[in-house]
Amino acid sequence: MSVYAVFAKITRFAFLSAALVAGAAGAQDITLGQIGPFTVLPVPDATEVNAGITAYVKAANAAGGVRGHKIDFFSLDDRYSSEGFEEQFKKAMEKKPLALLSPIGSAALTSMYQDKLLDNNDVVIMNMIPGAESLRNPGHPRAFHIRAGDKQQIEKIVHNARTLGTSKLAVLYQDLVIGTSGWDVAKAAAAAEGGMDIQGVKTAPDLPALAAAAQQVKQLQPQSVLLVGSPRFMADGVAALRKAGMSQTLYVLSYVPAGLLVKLAGPEGARGVGISQTFPNPNGIVLPLQRDFQAAMKAAYPNLKHYSPFHLEGYLSARVVVEALRRSKERDITPAALERALHSAGEMDLGGFRVDFSKGNIGSHWVDIGVVDVEGKIIY
Secondary structure (H helix, E strand, O other): OOHHHHHHHHHHHHHHHHHHHHHHHOOOOEEEEEEEOOOOOOOOHHHHHHHHHHHHHHHHHHOOOEOOEOEEEEEEEOOOOHHHHHHHHHHHHHOOOOEEEOOEOHHHHHHHHHOOOOOOOOOEEEOOEOOOHHHOOOOOOOEEEOOOOHHHHHHHHHHHHHHOOOOEEEEEEEOOHHHHHHHHHHHHHHHHHOOOEEEEEEEOOOHHHHHHHHHHHHHHOOOEEEEEOOHHHHHHHHHHHHHOOOOOEEEEOOOOOHHHHHHHHHHHHHOOOEEEEOOOOOOOOOOHHHHHHHHHHHHHOOOOOOOOHHHHHHHHHHHHHHHHHHHOOOOOOOHHHHHHHHHHOOEEEOOOOEEEOOOOOEOOOOOEEEEEOOOOOEEO
16 A cells, blocks of 8 residues: 555544544533523422422433433523513523423413414423323323323322212312313312212402302311312412311312411411322432432532422423433434433333333323421321
């Protein structure tokens, strides 16, 4: 081989090697985002979800990222409005996220569907809060749900109440889609249980309206009461029912923080309230998931000593995306590839909590009921 041929071969090899190194060095990070009500919404849901996501992202990056890619995470405030959500959604798309994690608000998410934001943009939604049936049926091919929906939560509550001997159940529900659809589910669940009389009272969320509605519920003389609506509606509703003199067992959905019940209804008013839970106890120590989650939270937030279900929900929304990517056999990492990876991943055991999208876009139906104790904490 001539000197010139050898030189040409070495040059081509060097060029190819440089190109491969440059390609690896220039590999794009995986971008995840969160659009949520960090202001206006009078509960810390979005902030706590954000902390959980952040804790997982930091832990994953410290362990080398996913498939050689670092994970970037950003968040945007939609100010708890559908207009704000659409405004921030447009800004989010400029960052080309692979997925948006755990958006919050039935009005915002309904608007997202109605305005076809998922049809006209390339992104996956992982987990939605709330889990109203109207957001799941028919839903959207790129909208995936980790938390059990309102239907599963309400069915569990009605079954629990019936098991404990309730034959007369009242439902105090908000004049909003989450409330009206929840009332329909409760009626169907009571009919399926059999031997249960159920009556509903619909009301606006303002305090005078709730006070009047609480008196209506009291006149029905139920043995138990289920409240369905926004988190603040349910918490204010508990306070109104206690103020009306009702000592019966009260149930609310998973969106209500126990601390908010204590703040609005007082320790005695909150005591004994049943709250449906869609994830394991974030402060437990039995499951590997609990230990992994707490280690990530401790590393990211060393001064935080007590973790909420929303912290764990945020953590899981990010972890499920990364776990699906790790199982994917596709070379490219795109929203379409993530969608396929989620469906093909099979059952993902995340350390005692399982998610499976092989049969559809709802990954978990796990529901438990926690009870608020005298200290304002949830007993599982």
